[in-house]
Amino acid sequence: MSSDKCKKIEVLTMKKRLIGSICLFLAACIWGGMYVVSKYILEFISPITLVWIRYAIAFVVLFLILMFFNYKKGCKVVIKKKDWLLIAWIGFIGYFISICLQFMGTKLSDAHMGSLITASTPVFVIIFARFILKELFTKKKIISLILATFGVIIVIGLDSMFMKHLLGNIILVGAAVTWALLSVYVKIASKRFDSLIITTYAMLFALIFTTPLMLMQHNNFTLILNNRNLIFGIIYLGVVSTAGAFFLWNKGIELMDAGIGSLFLFFQPVTGSIFGWLYLNEQLTFGFFIGGILIVIAVAIATTGADN
DSSP states (O other): OOHHHHHHHHHHHHHHHHHHHHHHHHHHHHHHHHHHHHHHHTTTSOHHHHHHHHHHHHHHHHHHHHHHHHHHHTOOOOOOHHHHHHHHHHIIIIIIIIHHHHHHHHHHSOHHHHHHHHTTHHHHHHHHHHHHSOOOOOHHHHHHHHHHHHHHHHHHOOOTTTGGGHHHHHHHHHHHHHHHHHHHHHHHHTTTSOHHHHHHHHHHHHHHHHHHHHHTSOOOHHHHHTOHHHHHHHHHIIIIIIIIHHHHHHHHHHHSOHHHHGGGGGHHHHHHHHHHHHHSOOOOOHHHHHHHHHHHHHHHHHHSSOOO
């Protein structure tokens, strides 16, 4: 292979990695800021109902965008039965099971511990990616993972009441594991389909799985319709935090190594702390800045240069 061709491949790889990094960073930042809006909305409606509404809005938005692009291309992608099963699995294990476990675990534990345990997701992604995707354990991945983990612990802090909330914390670990599986299977699906297709139809299946639970809730939709702030908040969660962020996450995982890409989840508690400081008058400690710097260094190590 000529040196010019090698350089072109290297430039293309770097470009894909840069775009993937931007997508993953934006997704993590959006999810980190979602806490502020959700905190307000959850005072009026149940968590499951909020998830269902988010998914309903997100699916409609994504489906319309998908139809528009199909119309522009003048073609329609054919999805085979085995591929439908894969997409349904992504919707079930990630958007349904993982999110439900996250809500259940946080209710039985606390939001503080929930953020810390959920941030352990990259550990499971790297493990699953090794055995399912055959991605290698590299020094960069291990060093980055250790640095970022310490960074998150410093930002959030350790909970001395871990054993008191043992059941909730175990459920939260389940949420982290299932989201890691989502990321790995999205990587598999992205070899066959564009991220927009995967996100749109996985969202549809998640909506189907969530509907029975939503119908069991006691909901007052009149209250929602009569509150303009609630409507705007729900639209934001559905369009930006769900349709937008889920697509960005899947696109980022498509463009780069799943194990490395998962490290961007460590930015979620950092941005959550910043938004909490801006809008909820929460305090930023010295540890926040130290931990944040460690996370930035960890992700920079993982995403720059060749893997080794």
